[in-house]
Amino acid sequence: MGPRQCQVCTEALSKYKCPSCYLPYCSLVCYKKHKELPCVKPQPLEVITTAVPESLVEKTLVVDERSEVLQKFQLEAIASSREIRDSxxxxxxxxxxxxxxxxxxxxxxxxxxxxEEAFRLFTDKVLLYVASAQPL
Incomplete structure (x- = not known):
């Protein structure tokens, strides 16, 4: 994985990850700001099982890093995007x-x-909304 955006200031590339919750941050200032609120070390996340309602088939997804799993606020940002829904x-x-x-x-x-260009454009839109999403 390459550098990610700091999830505290959202202005710089992160150089570090919180040792407790793995949130990417860029500096000591951002780390201290992040630590103003308690964070929790995520449970080991090796396998996620999801049920597909239409077919009731379970799928197993292997996740290498918890940071690769979208947070609820990121999913909500994608779902609320008229541009993505239209696509x-x-x-x-x-x-x-x-x-x-x-x-x-x-x-x-x-x-x-x-x-396929249409799919690349779609994924670029999704990634844009994920990157710009802010927790409530």
């Missing part, structure tokens, strides 16, 4: 996302999808 009306994009989701090798399908 998801595109049938070709829906089919592509379903193909990735239902694949036995989702990583390979994702890599193939990234070759």
């Amino acid at each position: 998801l009306n595109d049938k070709a994009l829906q089919d592509l996302i379903c193909r990735i989701d239902s694949s036995s090798n989702a990583k390979d399908e994702l890599d193939k999808a990234m070759a």
Whole structure:
């Protein structure tokens, strides 16, 4: 993983991670500001199991770092974006996302999808909303 944006000031690239909750921060000033509120060390997160309501098929997702899992406020920012919702009306994009989701090798399908400009533009929009999301 490359450098990430400081999640405290959101202005600089993070050089460090909080030893308790792994939140990326850039400086001692930001670390002290972050520590003004208690943080909790996340439970080890090796496997996440989700149920897909339509098919009732469970999928196991392996996560290397907790920071790779979106927080609720980030998911809400994506869901509240009219631009992203409008993009998801595109049938070709829906089919592509379903193909990735239902694949036995989702990583390979994702890599193939990234070759398509429409999918790259969509993922860029999602990442923009994730990066700009702020906790309430």
